[in-house]
Amino acid sequence: DGGITQSPKYLFRKEGQNVTLSCEQNLNHDAMYWYRQDPGQGLRLIYYSQIVNDFQKGDIAEGYSVSREKKESFPLTVTSAQKNPTAFYLCASSGPGRGLFFGSGTQLSVL
Amino acid sequence: SQQGEEDPQALSIQEGENATMNCSYKTSINNLQWYRQNSGRGLVHLILIRSNEREKHSGRLRVTLDTSKKSSSLLITASRAADTASYFCATDGNNDMRFGAGTRLTVKP
Numbered sequence: 001d002g003g004i005t006q007s008p009k010y011l012f013r014k015e016g017q018n019v020t021l022s023c024e025q026n027l028n029h030d031a032m033y034w035y036r037q038d039p040g041q042g043l044r045l046i047y048y049s050q051i052v053n054d055f056q057k058g059d060i061a062e063g064y065s066v067s068r069e070k071k072e073s074f075p076l077t078v079t080s081a082q083k084n085p086t087a088f089y090l091c092a093s094s095g096p097g098r099g100l101f102f103g104s105g106t107q108l109s110v111l
Numbered sequence: 112s113q114q115g116e117e118d119p120q121a122l123s124i125q126e127g128e129n130a131t132m133n134c135s136y137k138t139s140i141n142n143l144q145w146y147r148q149n150s151g152r153g154l155v156h157l158i159l160i161r162s163n164e165r166e167k168h169s170g171r172l173r174v175t176l177d178t179s180k181k182s183s184s185l186l187i188t189a190s191r192a193a194d195t196a197s198y199f200c201a202t203d204g205n206n207d208m209r210f211g212a213g214t215r216l217t218v219k220p
Contacts, residue, residue: 033208042199042212043154050206058207090153092208099144099156100201100208107151 003027006091006103012111013078013085021076021106023091032074033100036060037088046089049074078108086110115143115200115211123217130187132214134200135180141203143176145185148197148213157185157198192220 004025013019023032031050035043045058049068063082068074074093078085086109092100118133134143142161146154160167160176160183167174173186187194197213 031206035210043210045207045209048207056207059209088151092154094208097142097159097161099159100146100154101156102153104153105151 004091004093004101004103006089006106008106009104011106011108013108014111016080018077018079019108021078021089021091021108023074023076023103024072025074025093025101026072027093027095027101028071029093029095029101030071031094031096032068033092033094034058034064034066034074034076035090035092037090037105039088043090046076115202115209117198117200117211117214119214120212121215121217123219124190126190126192126218126220128190128218130190130194130216130218132185132198132216134183134185134211136183136200136202136211137181138202138204140178143174143183144201144203144208145172145174145183146199146201146210148199150196154199187216190216190218192218194218 007022033048034046047066049055065077089106091103094100115134115136144159145157148154158169171188176183195218199210199213201210
């Protein structure tokens with residue numbers, strides 16, 4: 001079955017630590033996206049990538065980094081510079097002119 | 112900044128009634144999409160309407176788009192308790208999909 005997989009489902013970060021959230025898709029989609037969702041809020045765009053080895057900052061990129069070395073993978077690193085990282089993180093992918101397919105999300109909390 | 116803004120923020124109706132949610136956006140778009148999210152889950156794509164379309168149907172869903180007013184509406188007819196969820200509009204302006212804050216719909220049995 002084609003789909004998009006995020007891992008882990010829950011993640012805890014200690015102060016000063018970098019953590020990486022995984023996002024893998026086997027839909028052969030070129031475009032991939034990372035969003036942050038705070039409780040009761042909408043989605044805010046962190047980073048997006050339209051093609052391998054290229055990505056652009058979204059509205060809230062500070063404190064985050066990404067890479068797109070493979071078409072299937074778009075990992076997100078939450079760095080120690082992100083002072084308020086507790087949130088629900090959603091990864092998505094899409095084909096041209098199509099809707100987004102979302103993963104099931106990663107809940108990140110600070111210890 | 113969020114591109115779309117949904118209205119109302121919350122909506123509570125009885126099963127069998129229709130639910131209408133509105134979305135306004137700021138800049139030109141290629142298409143507008145509606146999504147549903149059940150609590151703690153990823154979003155599910157419902158329907159996409161292109162900028163040159165005015166109305167689209169999918170089952171119990173009807174979406175309209177008015178590009179002159181930069182607004183869209185989502186109508187869910189004959190609602191069911193299972194329709195209880197948050198609904199978001201998203202705009203695709205430059206291949207950077209941006210979402211509004213959502214409408215929380217509660218359908219009472």
